[in-house]
Amino acid sequence: MADIAVLLKQVPDTNAKIVVSGDRVDEGAVNKWSMSPYDEYALEAALAQGGSITAITCGPDRAKKMLTDAAAVGATNLMHIVVDDLTTLDSNQVASILAAAVEKTGASVVFCGKQAADTNAGSTGPGVAEKLGSGCVTMVSELSGDSSGFLALRPSATGMERVSVSAPCVIAFDKMGTELRRPNVKGIMMAKKKAIETMSVEDLGVDIGSASVTLDNQSPPAEKPAGQKFEGAESVSTVVGKLREEAKVI
Amino acid sequence: MVTVIAETSGNGLHPVTAQLVGAAGGDATVLCPGGNGASEAAALSGVSKVISVEGDCFSSFDGGAWASALGSLTEGRVLAASTANGREIASRMAASKGVAVVQDVTSISGNTVSRPIYSGKAIETITVSDDTILTLRPNTFAAADGGGSAAVNTVNQSADVATSVKEAIAKASERLDVSDADIVISGGRGMGSIDNFSHLEAIADQLGAAVGASRAVVDEWGMSHSIQVGQTGKTVNPSLYIAVGISGAIQHLAGMRSSKYIVAINKDADAPIFGVADYGIVATWEEALPALSDALSNL
Numbered sequence: 149m150a151d152i153a154v155l156l157k158q159v160p161d162t163n164a165k166i167v168v169s170g171d172r173v174d175e176g177a178v179n180k181w182s183m184s185p186y187d188e189y190a191l192e193a194a195l196a197q198g199g200s201i202t203a204i205t206c207g208p209d210r211a212k213k214m215l216t217d218a219a220a221v222g223a224t225n226l227m228h229i230v231v232d233d234l235t236t237l238d239s240n241q242v243a244s245i246l247a248a249a250v251e252k253t254g255a256s257v258v259f260c261g262k263q264a265a266d267t268n269a270g271s272t273g274p275g276v277a278e279k280l281g282s283g284c285v286t287m288v289s290e291l292s293g294d295s296s297g298f299l300a301l302r303p304s305a306t307g308m309e310r311v312s313v314s315a316p317c318v319i320a321f322d323k324m325g326t327e328l329r330r331p332n333v334k335g336i337m338m339a340k341k342k343a344i345e346t347m348s349v350e351d352l353g354v355d356i357g358s359a360s361v362t363l364d365n366q367s368p369p370a371e372k373p374a375g376q377k378f379e380g381a382e383s384v385s386t387v388v389g390k391l392r393e394e395a396k397v398i
Numbered sequence: 399m400v401t402v403i404a405e406t407s408g409n410g411l412h413p414v415t416a417q418l419v420g421a422a423g424g425d426a427t428v429l430c431p432g433g434n435g436a437s438e439a440a441a442l443s444g445v446s447k448v449i450s451v452e453g454d455c456f457s458s459f460d461g462g463a464w465a466s467a468l469g470s471l472t473e474g475r476v477l478a479a480s481t482a483n484g485r486e487i488a489s490r491m492a493a494s495k496g497v498a499v500v501q502d503v504t505s506i507s508g509n510t511v512s513r514p515i516y517s518g519k520a521i522e523t524i525t526v527s528d529d530t531i532l533t534l535r536p537n538t539f540a541a542a543d544g545g546g547s548a549a550v551n552t553v554n555q556s557a558d559v560a561t562s563v564k565e566a567i568a569k570a571s572e573r574l575d576v577s578d579a580d581i582v583i584s585g586g587r588g589m590g591s592i593d594n595f596s597h598l599e600a601i602a603d604q605l606g607a608a609v610g611a612s613r614a615v616v617d618e619w620g621m622s623h624s625i626q627v628g629q630t631g632k633t634v635n636p637s638l639y640i641a642v643g644i645s646g647a648i649q650h651l652a653g654m655r656s657s658k659y660i661v662a663i664n665k666d667a668d669a670p671i672f673g674v675a676d677y678g679i680v681a682t683w684e685e686a687l688p689a690l691s692d693a694l695s696n697l
């Protein structure tokens with residue numbers, strides 16, 4: 149069994165309202181923070197492999213709670229690289245930090261989400277793989293085998309395909325068919341006592357240079373003009389007429 | 399100077415490639431992985447050079463190998479498609495060059511770009527450096543016209559692959575993919591049962607549309623996750639999205655609210671889906687779909 153590092157990001161719960169105040173998303177207005185949904189599948193896949201699992205997050209202090217949640221379902225080691233405001237980092241810096249963290253754990257297998265629910269980017273898994281010189285498979289919805297030869301199901305141009313990859317490798321997970329395990333009382337109690345290895349980027353000893361992109365502002369999406377609403381199936385032909393004449397889409 | 403990484407589809411170009419060239423605004427070099435689509439790319443206006451990159455690694459997709467083989471050939475700003483493969487290549491290329499990648503860009507003005515975040519619940523505007531790699535959201539930028547006649551150079555360039563394909567599984571149906579289609583018609587729990595999706599398929603055939611679904615029916619009726627639209631499914635932005643028997647939960651809206659036009663058919667006049675619909679029809683699908691089918695045949 150290989151040691152596995154799982155990259156977990158804490159994000160506003162998908163049900164949380166995203167409020168922009170001034171020129172930034174107002175984090176104070178987020179009522180619930182959760183583990184990013186695809187990361188839950190990455191963690192579940194790691195738990196299914198068994199062995200030593202290090203849950204790694206990079207983010208502000210509040211992210212500790214998510215690491216404890218990961219311990220409650222079975223993550224064996226917890227690692228927190230404290231960065232107060234992730235929006236000050238570019239994709240290359242995030243990949244450098246997380247790759248250095250993975251190297252520190254000694255794990256040769258890295259599981260992560262296909263994209264985070266806040267950035268929606270999908271840059272980190274392949275970026276970390278590049279920094280580590282590893283193979284990478286993204287959008288994985290089924291995984292079998294072990295580090296000596298994983299078989300991963302991913303979409304292909306003509307449908308789906310099963311590809312083999314072996315350690316060192318990064319697997320970025322899509323939603324999977326498996327149920328996510330829920331913590332039990334014992335798990336929750338144990339997790340509260342679990343130590344979190346906390347460090348700064350400097351402690352990691354990785355030079356991340358300076359960001360090459362800067363965030364100017366965040367804004368609410370453009371409001372759509374109010375739509376037209378019709379009652380009853382009789383209106384269908386009117387709408388079809390409008391789709392042709394007004395919208396010109398059919 | 400801009401380098402476009404062509405998105406290929408089979409032996410040809412995926413339509414998004416012409417949009418990347420359009421966004422480049424002229425003097426684009428197009429890299430064609432595996433040589434696919436090179437002559438098509440050469441015929442796009444605004445393309446000054448096509449490099450047909452041939453190498454063993456291009457026989458199946460391996461993001462690391464593709465990025466490494468293509469990476470040495472780029473000059474200036476690099477643009478790729480915000481598709482699964484495009485994002486992976488761009489991420490690896492950026493990490494290897496030690497530069498940033500900004501994914502899913504929906505507008506570019508000089509070095510200022512914007513992109514949706516939080517599944518479209520907000521937009522961010524970013525100032526990028528000249529060497530930042532960008533992936534562009536399909537169907538957002540105007541495609542370059544034909545009429546070009548760029549030279550095609552062939553370069554042999556490969557790299558070590560870390561993955562190998564063991565099994566190919568054909569698509570369960572020949573239906574269009576929701577992320578590629580210009581029109582998507584999706585059904586939700588209001589359709590009553592999986593069997594009733596045949597009514598949606600019939601309309602989809604009339605329109606040349608793809609069929610999508612909400613998560614409720616994917617999970618509960620065992621439909622393929624590949625057609626799920628939303629936060630944990632696909633993000634689509636077709637010209638026309640028709641939601642039938644879908645309530646419009648925030649996680650569903652996350653995947654489709656950027657569609658150009660949205661039609662909602664729902665029997666509940668207060669369903670949240672009407673909040674994003676350009677054209678809302680308060681009716682049951684049992685009544686509305688036959689009427690829709692008739693109206694379409696009469697066009």
Ligand SMILES: Cc1cc2nc3c(=O)[nH]c(=O)nc-3n(C[C@H](O)[C@H](O)[C@H](O)COP(=O)(O)OP(=O)(O)OC[C@H]3O[C@@H](n4cnc5c(N)ncnc54)[C@H](O)[C@@H]3O)c2cc1C
Binds near residue numbers: 589683
């Ligand atoms: C983390 C997370 C991720 C999620 N990701 C997604 C996602 O990717 N995609 C997604 O879709 N959901 C997602 N969801 C689920 C989402 O919250 C909703 O539960 C789901 O979208 C509801 O599906 P629905 O609209 O089909 O069903 P319902 O909410 O049950 O709505 C059914 C609708 O059909 C209407 N109706 C009933 N009968 C008829 C009739 N005869 N004719 C016309 N209308 C009728 C009803 O008025 C109702 O509005 C996610 C949830 C979570 C927590």
Ligand SMILES: Nc1ncnc2c1ncn2[C@@H]1O[C@H](COP(=O)(O)O)[C@@H](O)[C@H]1O
Binds near residue numbers: 190207259265271
């Ligand atoms: N700050 C972070 N800390 C830990 N993991 C992260 C972080 N950012 C991204 N990841 C991982 O990388 C995946 C893709 O993130 P992104 O590239 O931002 O879409 C996420 O689903 C996580 O698994």
